Amino acid sequence: MASIELGSPNFKANPYPIFANVRKNDPIKQVVLPGNRLGWLITRYEDAELALRDPRFIKDPRHLLSLEQLSKQFGRIVTEQEEGSQQAHQQPVFFERNMLGADPPDHTRLRSLVSLSFTPRFIERWRERIQTIAHELLDGVQGTGTMDLVNDFAFPLPMLIITEMLGVPRDDQARFRAWSNLFIESSGDPDAFRRNADQVRAFREYLRYLINEKRKLPAEDLISGLIAAESEGNKLSEGELISMVSLLLIAGHETTVNLISNGMLALLLHPEQKELLQQDPALIKSAIEEFLRFHGPLMTATQRWVSEDMELNGQQLKRGDYVVVVLASANHDEETFKHPDELDITRSDNRHLAFGKGIHYCLGAPLARLEGQIAISTLLQRLPHIQLAVAPEELIWRPGSLIMGLRALPVQF
Incomplete structure (x- = not known):
């Protein structure tokens, strides 16, 4: 059985020739994934788009798999105590119990709770604040002539915005970043989650504490809004609330960090x-x-399982099979994009899949786009002669099969 190390930093430096070969010769490819799991890689645009929007590819594996199978997929099973109940029950790791890991009708209910806070009109209200933060961050480095574009600019900008939106104390950002890195860089590797069980538990307890503080003293922020919605009878359990906040915190900045840094790297090259x-x-x-198409912030889409036996592009997929939609490959499919390996900022009809498709289309896409536009425009305006401070081959990519992001991007100006 073949193995492709999607999460390897070395592989991420230039995965596109390998993906081109897979698309040509074995576009629906069964591989061995970390944790000795089998999964199907979907690499062509047409197949990827179908898998992203077809309801036969589901997000919640509890409808298909036993507790033992779930443990192998997620790295561990946590035993929780229902609030107000003496009966313990088992669930997959808590951050899978949000709208990203749910199917209708749960997905519809959970997404509706936050959708109004991520409309283009609402996001536009943050334009001035995003611009102010961008200038403040560059004010802090412009006199030095050099910076790490990831850690000095691309990370703090979206982190400040999403924590302000949610109402997370600014002093907690350093701890949160460590937790976020753990989850993102362990993606697709159950063994990594087993090794870091204590940190998973600590993050959960942090979120529980934060939510309890908001219950005591509500404010004009998204967490308080979710709590208010819960109290109005939307049946948001504590586990769902914790999971939703974790998703918004992590997804609310990770995509944009990589969009800004990958986009700037593309321009510098x-x-x-x-x-x-x-x-x-x-x-x-x-x-x-x-930038989203050429070297997007995600290598793959989030998890999906086959809910019924089917044929896809000549392969027989069985109920319960694990599916990995490789966005980085689909967005370079020569059958969909003309000269896909060329960067063309004037490209029209750019139907990339960087934000997904269907009911799980990224809720934060308007925010990520606005932050990316302001961040890169401000960088080019303030630092017109910006250039790489190291050779491209010295850049190190973060591990994990989900994201495409750099550990650091040293630049000089």
């Missing part, structure tokens, strides 16, 4: 495209879409 964007700043919207 393609100076003609950087110059074109500097000459015509109005191209920033199409440029962001191209």
Whole structure:
């Protein structure tokens, strides 16, 4: 059985030739994943789009798998005590119990609780605050002539915004970043979650404490809003509330960190495209879409399982099979995109899958787009001569099969 190390930092440095070969010769490919699990890689655009929107590919495996099978998939089973009940029960790790890991009708109910806070109109209200933070961050480094674009700019900008939206104390950001890195970089590796069970538990307790504080003293923030919705009879359990907050915190900044840093890396490696964007700043919207396609923030989509036997592109998928939709491959499919391995910030009809498709389309896409537009435009305006401070081959990519992100991006200006 073949094995592709999707989470390997070395593989992430240039996965596209391998993906091109897989698309050509074995587009629905069964591989051995971390934890000795079998899974199907879906690599072509047409198949990936179908899997993302087809209800036969489900998100909640509890409808298909036994507790033993769930333990192998998720790394561990946590035993929880129902609030107000003496009966213990078992569930997969807590952060799977949110809208990202749910199917209708639970998904519909959970997503509706936060959807109004992520509309384009609501997100637009944050434009001035995003711009202010971008300038403040660059004020802190502009006199030095050098910075790590990830840690000095791309990470703190979306982190400050999502924590302000949710009402997370600013002093807690350092602890939260460590937890976020653990979850993201362990993605797709059950053994990694087993090794870090204590940290998983600590993050859960932190979120429980934060939610309890908001119950005592509500504010004009998203966590308080979720608590209020819970009290109005939407049947949001404590586990769901903790899981929802964890999802919003992690997903609310991880995608944008990688969008900003990967986008800037693409420009720095393609100076003609950087110059074109500097000459015509109005191209920033199409440029962001191209960054999302060319070297997007996610290597793969989040988990899916086959709910019934089916045939897909000549392969027989069975009920309960694990499926990995490889967004990075689908977004470079030559059958869908002309010259897919070329960066073209003027590309039209850019139907990339970076934010997914169907009912699980990324709720935070408007926020990520706005943050990306402001961040990269401000960088090019304030630091017009910005360039890499190291050779490209010295850059190190973060592990984990889910994300495509750099550990650091040293630049000089």
